[in-house]
Amino acid sequence: MLDLDTGKLKTYDNNHGTWTYFLDNNCTHPFPNNKLYFVGDHIIYKGLEKEIDEKLARHNIGIYSLDTETMNIDEPILLFPEVIYTLNKSPNESYYISQFDFINDGKNIIFSGTYEKHRGIFIYDIDTKEIINVVFSSNISSYTLSNDKTKILYCINGNHGNKSMYLAHIDKNTLVSKKCLYNEVQLNLSSWWSPDDTFFLVNEKEYSSSPEIDGCRFDKIRKFNIAE
Template identity: 25%
Template sequence: MIKNKCFFYVTILSLGVALLSGCYGNNESQTTILSKDVLSESGKLNDPIYVTFKEVLDLEPEIDFTDILGVSSKRLLYRKNSQLFQLDLNSQISKNLLAFNPLAISKDLSKALFVDENNLYVYEVQKEASVLIHEDIIDFFDNQIAFIDTMGHYVSYFDNNSLTLKIIDSSNGEIQLIDLEGILNHGSYARPKAHIDGESLYIAMDSQSKLAVYQVNEDGSLIEKLLFPHKEDTILDFQVINGGKQLIFNGVYNKLSGVFLYDLTDASLTRLVSGGKTSEGEWIPSYTISPDESRIAFSLEIEEQGNHETNYYLAGISDARLINTVRIIENENLPAVIAMMAHWAPDSNNLFIKKTAQSGQSRIVEEILIYK
């Protein structure tokens, strides 16, 4: 149990070394290089080194960890009774912002999405004003609507009926239609994931025929950027970073699980963080990238004598490798993966992690851990 408001936390991180040759993507034989800084699936990273400064913010309102939607140094946005509230972190005073259930919050905390009478709106937090961006939304609670850029300029919506992905400009409601019926071929499929890197739109498609990441042209046609050719391959989440030069994703590639960095220029694939196996099966690391794309937070699973714990780490990303890796949480039993438990400050200076009471036995957030 953390008792002090702030303290120094000292840890040592041992990094594994791995090298692998294999084939993938674009119908060419390639060499897959695993970074010298790749973290192995261990739970053996227990040798104490790096120092990180941690602050603890006690949270007075009782909020479920899934209802905290975003955090900055001054405020916290959360859902309560299917409405949007803002908590001033200095005064601990809450303010009701929106009398509708927020579907999503942009990473810079400037916008929220909500539906009223099957119409989709963007709520601008600073202006306290709402803008209609799409009419006749269907099945909107089925994880189909999301902001796909940091500042909430664009919203993705997948229409199950027409098998069409709609990219909506949140400022004016203009829509780019991407007809996926031919790719999906009415077979089994997972809903496409979309991301905008500032200039280009990318989608990840897992259909009956193949799994791939595509770049989308203005006319809606697709350019295959990364093919997953192996039967066991999966992709959970992805993001294009470094000015459209690199694609980061977590999943399984050629029977290896982990967090991977794919260079869109030279088609090299680097595994930054390894997954692993426990008695319950294989697990894939969860991760979250800072808004300025310079740092990554990720989690590793640990199994010792049948007990499962999780370690959280912070690292920089440079030249397709991890640098300055530090362990920030050790041997915790938190209720969800780091992608659900952590929030980056919009300026990337702080990482906020929701810590539930009783070491994961409760869903109520007791403290917000702040890492510089």
């Protein structure tokens, strides 16, 4: 990490295992605290004296935070059960987080991914450490939160490239007032919220099936008022 004030590089150095991680645009806690939150997999190897196909790795997947002052990684705020896989396999089929956000004034975390081999969107209660599956689907894609983090748009991928899009309101640990906006349409859907959350836009991107113009994309922007 580069300190822009001093121009010096800060590094995290720990010889106990290795890390795989990713950051996204929403990895910052809602309260100022010099913390950088990220999805990490702390990997500890065992059986290194054996043949490559027999080597094992212990995976500790969760949401960790890095103290940007001390460059220490804190105890994870969300930690999945440890799983052991051979080096040629990934734990993603059991546990995986593709996207996460803090909601309810930092009391909960909403995330999409896989938990105990079930895919969907989940809400995690930081105090009780309970994980609730609020959208169950083996074909869930990413979600988009409103700026006030009280509403959510999400898509479910169906058969033959069909997509369905839903709008829901977040009420503590549940999603309420679910509304289907698109039902199994042949469109590539993406969405954006207005700054004041009074409306959102959906890009209805359609791919031509005509051989003469194969691969061309047709964009149509549709506006939804939140009162609808």
